[in-house]
Amino acid sequence: MLTQHPDLHRELDPDGHERIWVSGRLAVRMFLLFAAAYMLSYAYRAINAVIAQPLVQELSLSAGQLGLLASAYFLAFAVMQLPVGVMLDRYGPRRVEAVLVCVAALGALVFAAADSFTGLWVGRALIGVGVSACLMAAIKAYSLYFKPHMQASMSSWMLTAGSLGALTVTTPVEALLPHLGWRGVFVASAVLCVASAASLWFAMPALFKPQKAESLSEMAAGFRTIFRHPHFWRVAPMATVLQGGFMAYQGLWVGPWFTDVVGLSNHQAAINMFWISAALMLGYLVVGTATRRMSKAGKDEDLILVVGMGLALAIFGVQLLLGKQSSLWVWLVHGLMTATSVMTYTTCNKPFSRHLTGRSSTALNLMIFVGAFSIQWGIGLGIDALMALGLGRADAMRGSLGLLLAGQVASWLWFIRPGRALSHLQMPVR
Template identity: 45%
Template sequence: MRNEAQAVPAAVTNRFSRIFLPFAAGYFLSYLFRNVNAVIASELETDVGMSADQLGLLTGFYFLAFACFQLPLGVLLDRFGPRRVESLLLLIAGAGSLTFAAGQELATLSVGRALIGVGVSACLMASFKTFSQWFEPHRLPLVNGYMLACGGLGAMSATAPVEAILGVTTWRVLFVGLAMACVVVAAVLWWVVPEKTNMTKAEPLRRQVAALFHILRSSVFWRFAPAAMVFSGAPMAIQGLWAGPWLRDVAELDRNAVAQHLLLLALATTVGFVAWGTLAERLGRLGIKPIKVAGAGLVLFLLSVMVLTWQPTGNVLPVWLMFGLCGTSGTLLYTVISTQFEVALLGRVITAFNLMVFLGAFSLQWGIGLVIGFWDAGPGVGYFATGYQVCFGLVVCLQGLALIWLLWPRDSSVSRRRPDY
């Protein structure tokens, strides 16, 4: 009995160190890359001479490339396994980081940013698939929540710590260092993470592609897709770039204060990832479905964006903390939609859903830049508050429509039909 009792903690520790931590390191880098432009935006504006729409487009290339690779990624994960796929893709992210570090104009910087997007595109989906293979189903919401929290730590590192680094070196040196980190994590994933040997044999490629099209034709999938775009996509678009300029132009904070606010915003995001996963797990024991928990969180997030649209004066930190805390509730939709399809389709379902999330993030991030550009206050000055008000108001409208579409009652008898392919 004693040996068995000792074996359980040992197994948990082994899975944590050899499975969870390597994938968490990759996702940490993914989120750091995603949010770092919010801090170096001023450098890009001055060093490269970027306008608001160019800055939005450049930063959004991460999301666009990320999104475009999601559909083939789902097939690759199901066919070759998450360990191999993520290891090789992180090398591409490293190459993209070096390209970005060397870029002198929009075209080169965009190529680098796109390569980074492709390179980190598997960091979350590969971990979700791996965890589903190694952890008990009832533990997945909590394990996934901790994984998402590691992304939040990456977002935190992209704020005040990056600002401190910029005080002693340049953003180009920073990206060289990030490229080296990508190579190290790729090596750890390749050599340390164990292979799951008792998995079923991969389907033929033709059948895999047919199943992917089945998912994209499903009415169940399109029930969740709009919410993915404007609820999960909005925090990425705003926190990843436009939160910093908003704090500078609307709240009129200096650089250090902006970095501190972004750090606390990232901290709220990190707490939110864990809190929503924990809350969904515990309420699930009481018979409350995750879709209801997610719906409550999405309503709160919509309210936070409404308040930011109103542009309160004085201390804006509580509103941004609510934005970060509630914006993570959309991650529960991954759990919900994954239960609507067969287990064999999990990799393709999640990556197709992720496609919608990142298409939404790209569209919102670039679109906000286009609209704000109409209220340009001048070179090096920033943008008028009216531009942000218009953009955030449009986001609120889109989120309201998506929420109605998501929560509108439907016949549940057709939600889990066996695919015909």
């Protein structure tokens, strides 16, 4: 029986409530099942950067349409964040994620069968709905069943797995395109989604007991506490514009940057994107190690976020100025630095009591993905507008990304303004 499993341990917490901890092979299995689903989520996020050229050629999409299409994922993902937070608390991570990943499979099939912009957009949006719980469900499970000293490491490894998902849609997918086409790639991804959902449902231990649903007023009160807190609004602008902006760039426009600005082939661009994703994956590992060491030493780990994002902005600006002469090696350093953005979740959660941290994370996720949606679409609209004014496509892209950089710098300065270190003490929450 599951209750007698050797890798399950039960104990009472200081408040007298029973806690279940997992360890050994069961912990590894749980991590791998969540990581596999999150890899798919990340792969869907990044795949449009690889298939952008075939999509534009087959369906004659403008830059604005391409941006809107790719960002449908982010919009649907953002809309789902607050409901996902409530569903995770009510039904548990296993049930919620397994069901939603099936929606992602449906979205992939709709996308593969579409012959119009509208059909593609609906499919992409359904994919966003389907993978909207992939990271938050894992974080919820780790907070429930993994001892506190393991949770930072688990989150770091999850992000590493996500980056591995991004790697799978660079050179591997580019190599498959001549054989399967972009439609065949999405059919294959739908099959992988079904397999992932089945694994979550049947191979994941059913440890969570459905909880009594909160009333609408109770749910609203929890989110109201978060959205009224000054520390949340110190972190949210940077997460929205800076973190969301880099997600928008790396999820779509990095591909056209290499093809339209630098002048590389789609194959060469895919190779470059592979190495940038690898640098981002390495960055997550480094950030996880560095934050643990700083925390144990009693130092402010937020300094990693401040310095890392500051350097990422400086590098981004230099690369935009260089344009065609921009260096892949410098983009790799940029990928390393943008990995520090993951710390916005930890930073945002600091002032909130434990029962609100799930909702504070999903509230911040909402802001990040609203930013990613708006910016990914906005970059495309900016390119179209600047081209209408007479600029070439390469210069129009540099100009549109320059506007993004200006907003990112402003959000970074807002976060680091005086009083940052004490801001989480302004309004204690119980």
